[in-house]
Amino acid sequence: MANIKMEDEDPGVIVIPIDTTYSDGDRAGWPTGDHFDMPDDSYYRRKIARLWAQELGFYKPGQEYILDSLPDGFAIFDRPRGTDPSIRDRFLYGHPLQQYFYSTVQFFPHFCHLMSQGKEPCSCHLCEKLAKRKRDGIPIGRGVGRPRGRPYGSGTRTSSGTSTPIKPVGTPGRRGRPPGSGRKPGRPPGSTAAAAASTSAVAVRSSGRLPGRPSESSMPYIADSEGTPDVFKAAVIKLRAKGQLDEKITEPDSMDWRAERTPLREYLEKLNMLPSFVPRTGELVLWTTEYEGKLAWNPEAGQVQIYRHKQWHGAPDWRAGVVGQLPEEDVVLQDIVVTTPKKWGPNYSGFRVETFPDPNSEDKSYSLQHKYVPMKCIRPFGAYEHFLQGVPREQLHPSIENALTVMASFSLLEKYRFRGRWPDAAIYCRGIFLGAEFLAVGDAVRLKPSGYDVDTDTVSPAPTAVTLNVMVIHEIRLELKDCDADPRSKQLAETYQVRIQGKVYTNDRERAAALLRQRTQDSPPPQPLTSDEIASTFHYVGMSGYGEWYPLHAGARVTISQDMILGRCYEPDAMQLLFRSPALHYDLHGVLRGRAYSRATDERIRAGKRWFWGDFRTQTLALDTLNGEDVGHYSDVRDVKMWRANLRVIDGTAKAADFRDAKIPGDVGRPSTKTASNFAKVGKLSKLVSTGLGAVDSSAPASSAEDGDGDGDGDGGTSAVSGGESESEQEDYTLRIDQLRGGTEETEGGDYVPGLAPPQNKRARMMEMSM
Template sequence: MQLKKRGQLDVSITESGSMDWRAEENGLEETIERLGMQPSFMPRPGEVVLWTTAFEGELSWNAEHECVEIYSSTKKCWMGRPEWRAGVIGQVPEQEIILQDLVDMSRKKWDISYCGFRVETLPDPNGLDKSYSLHYKYVHLKCIKPFNAYENFLQGIPRDELHPSIEYAMTIMSSFSLLNKYRFKGVWPNASIFCKGIFIGAELLLVGDAVRLKPTFPYGPEDAYRAVMDVMIIDEIRLELADCVEDPTSDQLAGRYDVRISGKVYTKNYQRTKMDESHPPPKALKADEVTGVFRSIGMSGYGDWYPLWSRMRVTVSQNMVIGRCYEPDAMQFLFSSLHLGLDLCGVLNGREYSRKVDERIPQDKDWFWGDFRTQTLAIDTLNGEDVGYYSDTRDVKLWRANLRIVDGTATQADFRQAKIPGDVGRPATKSATTFGAVGKISKLVSTGLGDVDISNPVSSAEEEGVKEESSSNDDDDEEEEEEVFVARIDQLRGGTEESEEGDYAPVTDINKRPKYEY
């Protein structure tokens, strides 16, 4: 409505009434910044990967069986196929990951729970049974492969021998969700929401990432692996709202929604630079230019890079993005090749499969748009925590009431909805209605108020009464300690009631009543 009144608007996005936003605001910014500094081959939280349990040896192509198997260099023999599954990255290692970890486990200082990845098996997005999320394990990086390349690692395995989670992961390949919306800008009736990241299918893409683009020219299946030549450096991710709806009671914000990813594009193919006939073909980037353009290290290992479209920004949809562009050394370890399109057919086939089986995609649409990542994955738990949208722990009224108490704008209704526990013990002689008193019994409120003494959650009147009672009790104790009772030795009973020398004397002249009366 503000956009309609003002005509144009450019503001930062804040969601002060959302407990999720308040809890994640600072931590999410730090996490995104840290992920951007890590190697592009390293799996990120929330991504779907191909994984297996620990194994001894290395993965190699067995030409006889025409599939990827484990080869033991010590035993000089093949050890069979890994038991591949699809899973969600729940936690990443605390210890630094190096390139060698892709194929071998380097010496680590800490246990696997600190130097490994927590991976949880992906359940059926279309089903109600989410028990597969309980099947998790901490594994090293050598046991994890990018799911976009599932066709490369699962080649030669019959479909009926695949774990069900593989097809569950293919089901979400045509889904996306935006991450960290930070800015709203528009001129009525159109607007844009800017974001720091986006989940597309199995991967998380962030501003600053180098991503591979789908080829726009025709190619055959046998040439798909070398058809990908262009790479975009993302500098903007936005959700465009076209024809915004004026009615505030409407279910929709706009008449049409479009995801747009913008950035400068570079190519490995010199012939591609001749498409723009209005400008002469550019020269290859120098070594220092490559370092400045790509955030990843060692990108010169691919060969020469040429800027496209006179280094102007290009805008594409999420459908044009294949996935991140890994470092050349990582490509050699994973695929023994530097071709950028090794997973092109797998990604496109996965998206086509998803559009056929994902029940959440409307008939006339090609993508499922989730509000958040756990919704696109359709999971209820992650890292042992309940993350379902309809979870019983998500009491929105209670959360908002507590937030208003923290902000100092609460009403009596908010105090009731906040469900703050009452005082325990004797009723106070003085009513406590200030935020300071509330802070003594509410950890959330005390955090918002700052330094509040919560060591003794009672009123001042009670404190005085407790002090007086305590002092009087101390005096009584001192008086009792001064009284000393001394008994003679012959007054003390000896032995037991049945033993010799005891003083037990049963009374025998008492008439006993009959045990039963008739």
């Protein structure tokens, strides 16, 4: 057992001395940039001490533990967060690979390895990478792609895709080009001034090319820590040069951006056809397992319970979860109460929901608890006060408070346009994750009434009834105030702010009249929208069920901050089934209470700040996995060098080294002189045919008959069967039948029609014919 002692400053904390006789910590991997600081490491020492106490078996719940120090050569550094420079993210440096640990959970296996004097091989992911690089002969500190744990040059990603300046990195001279006299390999020849500029803080090279290649543009090349061009910083620089700019945002050199084009576009189009009450991917919801009966309000118990066979069966076991997948089948209004007949089982007709883990903890095991559930088992999380009413706090599932912790957070989705007039600009987005919900352009959202007091549930100055306005979102934008075009700067602008713009409507006639009187005393009474205007204004069906709608502010667009939005406005029929009332303020008190709770408990929100701004949704939710896949930025499958090589192969700009780095799988076996397809040669000249063939080598695997291993009577006959089988298998995997003209070797007219029977192996057919 560890030799423990009580902490002098805090008698309730037990200090665990560590064994300092063995450590592989390397200070050479510590960051040196001026934006890095060494904060207090007591938080990390407490986390590791708790894990260490549990490992040794003397941990007691409620007892606090802390290490007396970190192992020699290891230290905590922090740097400004990309989305909000006022927040500083912490990382543990010192590993011999010269990459950092993202969390205490990642570091703990290595810590155990050090405490055992290195007697057993370390199982941490960095040591596994280190061992692989030693086997492959890759120099330490320069792995596959750029080291993820150490920024490229001295640059780091900042709030809106900005980055710090990048130092140039020389590459070995290419074949046929001597490095030259008196200069490093890979550095372009030039004057002394040019050579000095190449070692400055900013690498000036054309976007998307590797160091050492000829420059095709004078545009400064700014990249993030993975070497991906920073299109936002480039746009700011261009804005300063032109004074005014309006262009689409494209990131052709980013595999993330390229890979998400089609699925993201399809998903956003799908949202326009879904009812508003249907949960969306990435949203937080209340959910429970399948039950018989229906949910109803029990006035005697004062809570929502399960009602079946004219009896009450208690409240469901609610928990909070993340929607990972939507049903393949349509969700209809009746599914809110009872599941309508479906063609498929729950795995296809239900929502995949994962229990939400603690965003402040390294333990994400709750993400493993998932289930496919129907719509009737899901309720909007913003209405947690309604559905959890009457349930004691100690009986709530921990995931409920985990979800409340991220209610004051947001992240922007699909930045598609940059527009500005120097020195201000705006980045336009398709959607925003706000608290528990996802909001897209075209959605109708409910607005918080100004002057609302969450404690008294009234609106000042007069204690009148609470009425909500509804906005139809027209624009979502990130505004950049006083843009900073200095390539060496870490920021895009001095100030960032999110703004949502749209037209506002109300179903309160008196409120609409009062606003008109503020404009002119002799104004006519407000005119409601016609049924056709309601149908064209709202994308949802049946919005006239709320009554008459009146435009506010003379139909002009209004700009608000994300703080004014509560959530989506559901269809009135869905409101009746969910809450037995079409009142729009059903979650007003709960959402605002949840945001206050989040600001008090989310450790990522610094003192004096009101929101946590994440780069993407999984970062906002602090998730490591979703749908069983790693979603962290530093996932093991994130091989940036391979991705970039694949992009060059796709774009037709690949060099010999790119084909090697792309790791395109080839055929197994000795190459054959016979081509895999009659189209193989044409594929070299035609992009259409090569696309149909796929990224497969043109040679077919050698068959056993060609080696003389066949057991047939004649060489020719055996070779024909085996060779035909190999060719057939290649055709099945590389050619799509709908891309080729019909026909067989026996028929010239192309009249062959595939039957419903499964394809049969040629070898098997020949054996049947011979019997």
